[in-house]
Amino acid sequence: MTSQTELNQYPSEHNHNQCVNVALSTAQSLCNQRGVLLTTIRYQVLSLIWESHKAVKAYELLDRLRPLQAAAKPATIYRALDFLIEQGLIHRVESLNAFVGCRCSDQQHEQLLFICKLCEQVDERPATDVMTALLDESKQAGFLVHSKAIEIHGICANCSTKVGTT
Amino acid sequence: MTSQTELNQYPSEHNHNQCVNVALSTAQSLCNQRGVLLTTIRYQVLSLIWESHKAVKAYELLDRLRPLQAAAKPATIYRALDFLIEQGLIHRVESLNAFVGCRCSDQQHEQLLFICKLCEQVDERPATDVMTALLDESKQAGFLVHSKAIEIHGICANCSTKVGTT
């Protein structure tokens, strides 16, 4: 049953512990480099977000944080989220009002987010061609880009294989 | 003062009455073609959205609808918005939780939204190159696209000229 659940959530070759470890240690060293504090609460929230590759809602995080931080309130979560977003450690998924870990914190942070309607996992891709085309378009429009949100909803490769073979 | 306001909102060559007229009559004929009802409430909400090129919040629409529909409640607005979105007559701006008229209802509906932080106007552009690159990327990822939200925040050409010359 556990294995079935994991099968539904991740491709079989996926070692999620490693994802989490990499994410958390990268986060820690980035914060060190930048002289900002990855406090206990912030670290715990980041860990909770990294429990899966799904986008998580703020109040769901709150529920999951409370066992660790009895005093946790909405502000607790939103402050941690604000910090993590500022540091580029997570993405806010605008079209879901939810949050997902960023796998590219140390590189170009703004990416395409592919959001699967079936497994709900969010995959990020740098998509250089798209970004180039986008900057071209912006330049043509005379538009000065500050930030972008590019969110694609549909069915991921993993899920469409399963659907196809069922 | 009125003219100053308008100057801040639209490029001078812009005839907004025409925008509105085109949008509303296009909406009406599309609904006729499709055999769906552009009821009074829906028409009023669409008109209110088209009062400017800014994205409007649902509860702001509610306030503005009430003089016309004394019984208007949140559900009234959200139902009208759902309908207008389904019919491709407006865009939901995910990153603002707000709504803006669509100038391309009869064509390819999914566009890039350029959102100006200064004048708050939302400009939509088809950006074929971006869309092509995006579909390529999706194909490479094996991702089946259902819908996309591409929202660019920054400073529009009109505002950056003003800022530049000040």
Added chain:
DNA sequence: GTTCTGATGTAATAATATAACAATTACCTA
């Protein structure tokens, strides 16, 4: 006219997010 469907009325409440101010902690430096 009756029935059926879609639209609207109405009330309650859920879900998401922020503001304001107090208390505490971390850090610097004298």
Added chain:
DNA sequence: TAGGTAATTGTTATATTATTACATCAGAAC
């Protein structure tokens, strides 16, 4: 190491955004 300062967290309240459920109404189909 004491004291000052800035950042973080605690706490309460409330604002904002959105949905659900059920009643009623209006118009089309029969």
